[in-house]
Amino acid sequence: MNESERLAAWLRRRGILDDRVLAAMAAVPRERFVPDPERGDAYADRALPIGHGQTISQPFMVATICALLRLRGGERVLDVGTGSGYQAAVLAELAAEVVTVERVPELAERARQTLAATGYGRVDVRIADGTLGAPDRAPFDAIAVAAAAPAVPDALYAQLADGGRLVVPVGSRRDQQLRLIVRTAGGPDVAPSVPCRFVPLVGEGGFDD
Numbered sequence: 001m002n003e004s005e006r007l008a009a010w011l012r013r014r015g016i017l018d019d020r021v022l023a024a025m026a027a028v029p030r031e032r033f034v035p036d037p038e039r040g041d042a043y044a045d046r047a048l049p050i051g052h053g054q055t056i057s058q059p060f061m062v063a064t065i066c067a068l069l070r071l072r073g074g075e076r077v078l079d080v081g082t083g084s085g086y087q088a089a090v091l092a093e094l095a096a097e098v099v100t101v102e103r104v105p106e107l108a109e110r111a112r113q114t115l116a117a118t119g120y121g122r123v124d125v126r127i128a129d130g131t132l133g134a135p136d137r138a139p140f141d142a143i144a145v146a147a148a149a150p151a152v153p154d155a156l157y158a159q160l161a162d163g164g165r166l167v168v169p170v171g172s173r174r175d176q177q178l179r180l181i182v183r184t185a186g187g188p189d190v191a192p193s194v195p196c197r198f199v200p201l202v203g204e205g206g207f208d209d
Contacts, residue, residue, distance in 0.1 A: 003043045004029060010045075011063050018067045024093035025063055030056075032118050033086035033111075052104045054199055056084040057146050061178075061196055063090075065144050068167045068180045068193060071095050075141035078159065080130035080168075081201065085111030087146050089120045098123045099137050101130040103202065131205030133159045140164055148176045148198040153205030157181060157188060169198045173207060 001009070008026035016022060031042035033056055038048045047055040065087070071077065071094040079088045082102035088111070092098045102108035105127050112125040126134060131153045133143070139161035145153075145168035152168055160166055160183040169176035178193035200207040 003031070007043050007059055011060065014060055016060070016063045016067055018070075020071070020094060021063055021066045021090075024066065024090045025059065027093050028086065028089045029118060030059070030086060033084040033089070033114055050084045050107065052107055054081075054083050054104065054107060056086050057198070061198075062087050062146075064178065064194060065146070065167045066090060066094060068178070069142040069144060069165050071142055076137070076139075078134055078137070078140045078143040078156075079146070080133070080143065080156065081146035081199075082108055082111045082125060083146060085115045085120075085123070085125070087144060088123050088125075089115060089118060091144060092120045092123050095142070097137075099126065099134045099140075100124065101126045101128050101134060103127070103129060129203035129205075131155060131201060131203035135159060142166070143168075145169065145201065146198065147201035147206070148173065148196075149201040149206050152179070152181055152188070152190075153201075155205055157183065167193075168201075169196050173200050 005026045008022045034042040075095045076097040077095040079100035082100040088100040108127045138159035143166040148169040164183045166181040180191045182189040202209045
């Protein structure tokens with residue numbers, strides 16, 4: 001059993017029971033997305049610095065977001081806050097198309113290279129304000145946000161397909177709660193999930209830089 005497979009087994013013990021999510025976590029080599037100084041801790045269940053004030057998310061949070069999204073194989077997904085590219089790689093194991101948006105050019109380019117080198121070159125990596133999504137590729141069946149917003153960004157909800165799911169940490173700069181928002185005919189259906197702490201989502205629909 002390799003490190004990724006051990007991580008998936010540990011996540012099952014933590015309560016992640018979606019077999020497709022566990023298989024995706026086992027398939028992605030997390031150490032490839034971690035900077036060299038942090039590589040020894042690649043499979044620790046905590047966020048790790050990747051430069052520019054950003055982090056690679058805690059594995060449990062990546063798995064929780066993916067489980068909440070209930071992804072199916074033929075779907076199109078938007079990943080907001082590319083960072084290292086790790087969450088985009090996990091999403092690419094679960095969906096047909098992944099578009100990922102990063103505001104820091106250096107991180108976006110590094111993620112693009114890592115994704116290509118690890119077999120996920122089909123992921124569409126973009127440099128833009130993630131709070132505005134990717135309207136030219138909308139609608140999305142699911143949107144995963146890996147940074148904390150003061151409220152659900154309107155532009156992201158607007159880019160959901162009917163029945164589409166959005167998972168985003170909402171709260172202050174220091175403490176948040178993951179929320180699952182489903183687009184319905186009657187408006188957004190919001191369900192709270194676990195408490196969390198992500199870096200701030202910066203942009204027009206997020207926090208000021």
